[in-house]
Amino acid sequence: MIEEADTADIFDAILNRAPGTGDLFPKSSPVTVKAWTIYSLAGKSQDPFDFLTSTTESVQSRWIDGTVNLPFKRPLVGPPTNVRVQATSNSSAVIEWDFDGEQVDGFVVKYIHEPRGTKDTERWTARTVMSPSARHLEIGQLTAHKPYAFCVLAIRQNRQGSCSDPPSTISQLTPLYMVRNLHVKWKTSNSVMLAWEYDSPGRITGFYLNHTGKKEYMDQQLAVKTMFTPGFKKDADSGTREYLWINLRPFMRYTFTVGVLGEQNKQFWPKEVIVLTDPTGPPLVNAPRIDNPPEWVKPGQLSITPTPASEEYGPISHYWIVVIPGNVSYEHVVNMEPRDMELATTEKRAQLARMISAQPTKKVKKSVRFSDDVLTHEYPSYPRKQRALSSHTDGVYVTAKIGAEAMRSLHSAGGKFIIGDERVYDGFTNYPMEPGQKYRLMTRAFAAEQKTNKWEHRPPMSEKTLKLYTDSSPTEMFMSSSALTKNKAATGMWFIGPAVALFVIAIIVFMLVCWWLRCSRKRLPHTHRHGSITKVALGGPINGLPSETSKLLPNESYSQSQRIMNPYDQLNGQMESAMDDYGMTMQSHTNGTIRKGEHAYAPLPIHTSLLPNLVANTISHPPIPISQLAQHIERLRGNNNLGFQQEFESIETGQHFTWEHSNSEYNKHKNRYANVWEEGTAMIVMLTNLEERSRVKCDQYWPSRGTVTYGDIQVTLLETTIFAHYTSRTFRIQALGEPLMREVRQLQYTAWPDHGVPDHPTPFLVFLKRVRTLNPADAGPILSHCSAGIGRTGAFIVIDIMLERLRYENTVDIYGCVTNLRAQRSYMVQTEDQYIFIHDAVLDAVNSGSTEVPANRLYQHVQALSHTQNLEVGSGIDIEFRHLSTMKTTTARCSVASLGCNRHKNRQLAPVPFDNNRMILQMFPGVEGSDYINASWIDGYRERNAYIGTQGPIQATVEDFWRMIWESEAAIIVMLCKTIECNREWSFEYWPQDQGVQIGGVIVEPVAEYNMPQYILREFRISDPQSTVSRTVRHFQYMEWPEQGVPRTADTFLDFIQQVHRTKAQFGVVGPVVVHCGGGAIRSGVFISLALLIDRIHEEHVVDVFTTVKLLRTERSNMVGDKEHYHFLYQAVVEYLSSYDQSAFS
Known part of the structure; x- marks a missing residue:
């Protein structure tokens, strides 16, 4: 007792x-x-x-x-502390607690309604939570509006500790400070829009949001992987009722919570919703593996080893095995929508079926093509796109469709698949390949579409969704085996005889033509010529070297003075016979129409009495031999451009004409297309933006889409292509009532600054070259305009005339040309800056020569360039590189990088950025130099500022580096070195390995890492703690570059470049690609140069290594800074082109 x-x-x-x-x-x-x-x-x-x-x-x-x-026992484990209770509905409550004691097995929550002060908790209702990490429990099915008491105890070694004392009570179950109706408005594969309601009384400061994710998937090796995403927390103000989570991972089950923040940031219990993001195409797909040498089962039947793709982004539905002819660009294939590829397959299937069943007497192969009308009727949204795909992707077809389960079984069994076994695979007939043709293979993997609730949570039309398929990289090029049928080899003999005969006849004709040309050349007077940007490249070799490369060297013939004849003296009726020999393309005016002359001047339609000082001025400013042009320009540039100023001001303005006709009311409204139609113009050159410095410079005179009628001319926009420095548009124009239609191309130069002139003339020269290339030989005059049609237009015309003159003469006469233009239109070349820019552009063309080579002749060109004359001169490539090194960027300034507060931020011996294009960080108030980082904006082929070239970060600049990534919105980082090479640091390890860290003002969290054969791909999530925005950054580190020298072959590096840009296109990245090595110039220059060269090959079918590197050096010094890497550029482009049928670039 x-x-x-x-x-x-x-x-x-x-x-x-x-x-x-x-x-x-x-x-x-x-x-x-x-x-x-x-x-x-x-x-x-x-x-x-x-x-x-x-x-x-x-x-x-x-x-x-x-x-x-x-002796007695105190409790084995103490009770939890800080027990809190909150009603989540009228019949449920959540109990939270803290526990910092030793390891336990779980917890027990005890409760009773209508408590009366008793401590006899043995009689209370108990709920057990057998999880040592649990810190809350939600209890339902409680009695509404009743008071309750709760306590919590811990369990250890099957023994219960004491219950928390005193019990936590709640007067009645009424939910306060809880959001209601938390739901998903819409979702995509990488974003979820949440919405909720809140109308409870009481003052709150906002809401807190959080999400965690988890998923299991099967990787490429059929191993089950588990992935977690750490919790990400964001805050929203009290007026927010929806929030968009971005940068999520596809097909991951996320738990989103939204809770209320009370006074003093007290967090009330949140509501949660579980969401599965949409699937998308797999992250990586391996190309089919082909044995070396290829294993041909039968003629036209190839044995391959396909591999499954990772299901990280969603379950795979099926795979397509795609056959790509050797003359088709892979870039065009990856842009093909599935329906386009099915159409191409239908077309190719009919052709292959007829070819296999053809009899020996029927040798004609005829392609079955869908007309534009059919394509337009079936896919009305993309008529132009369908025609483009048809022309670039002829011969591409799907040879088999393999289900995901069948692919996994095939991979597990180590089996192989036969291309061309003539079986039907889910609707696709696996036809044999044509004999003696080059092919590549590709795999396209499709994610399984959601079959249930397909339209639930559908995103708005403005939200970009990712594709449900992913393409592998193509296999190496291979040639198919012998004939498909026996009859094919036999019937081929019918053509051998005639083919040999035709070949012999062609050789005889060629020899006769060469003999005739040689005789004609002997009869022509000899003139010294110089390569220019408008000259056709790859002429005959001179002393073993290509003629264009030889123009890079000083030539004694340039110093041999010839009698200079001034063509403009003809204005006064003098030296008429001399003009017949003067080689320039001018326009002659006959009967009111403009016709192109054949390298000869025609009399100008003006009276010389209107220009009293013209003859005297042109005599005092004779043409300049190109051998003296550089010294002449330097002389004019002296004393702060005093010579330019005096020479420019001495040119007559041309204000001797009247404007009666143009000022007439009936002429003011006339549109530009009437001139284009009447004169047969096929090229419009536009040298202004529609609006500059908040002023309208030109009204838009073309339709944004579809067809618009201007006066009597109907204009239809066919195509718009945007490049880094210009935009190309193609129109179809038609005069009303006439059946004839014409295509007109407009090239708009968009890189001319709002004020002044371009920093460097090279991009403008490339643009001018493109104008000449695209303008048909039989077209009417080029229509050029800016705003007033005198300043930039005048500069364009003068530069074009001077470059055309350089094809036939060794002198330039800029002063005389401007004088002559002003005799025809007042104030042509409006400012002194434009006059100086003309001189710089012509000098740049003279110094550079023409190094542009057709892609299908590059191999022969490189063979000739590689020939070494002697040890002192070296090869042609050596000459190019040495000449490139002598060309200095005169306008370049690096004053900011040289400031004392910034010098320690530059890696030793690393190039520093120019002031005009350096990456400028946001300035910290009162911190000098906080806006500086050793990084430069670099233009791509299709967009301005497509890349940022930077040095490998040092420990002192890691914060600046990540701040640059955040502020520039870069989503891809390319690292072309290891952290340590040759016992020296090339780059500090600036990324976290295992867990997220805050680096300066940016939180960087590692998400995933993939070890590929040649590179490592890392994914990071970066966020700003001051905002609710986060982004995904992908980090590509190329591991195969040797510590000294260059790679032995370029194939893996080319694959790496294409993978980087394919990732950028696939994920819709809009920010720049950040590229760095050690100093951010040599290897980085090789990477960017090859990217530009490859893009230009596919667009223009030409290669110009010299000009590409020269352009890069105007944006960052020492790009591709040594001879070995310059040689590697040529080697890489040759290897790239060798994987294609050269006829594709003819």
């Missing part, structure tokens, strides 16, 4: 569970007891605590008064 006990801890421990011997402390604890009845139990243990569980047989009792040493 227990009379009285003062120790409540002992009471509670005994009440909940009888302790055992393991619960006793090793030492006795003194307990003061006023009165205690001790029961002596016969035949039982003498443990003082055993009386609680034993049955009484004989009892002796005695009273003890005083203090005794009594």
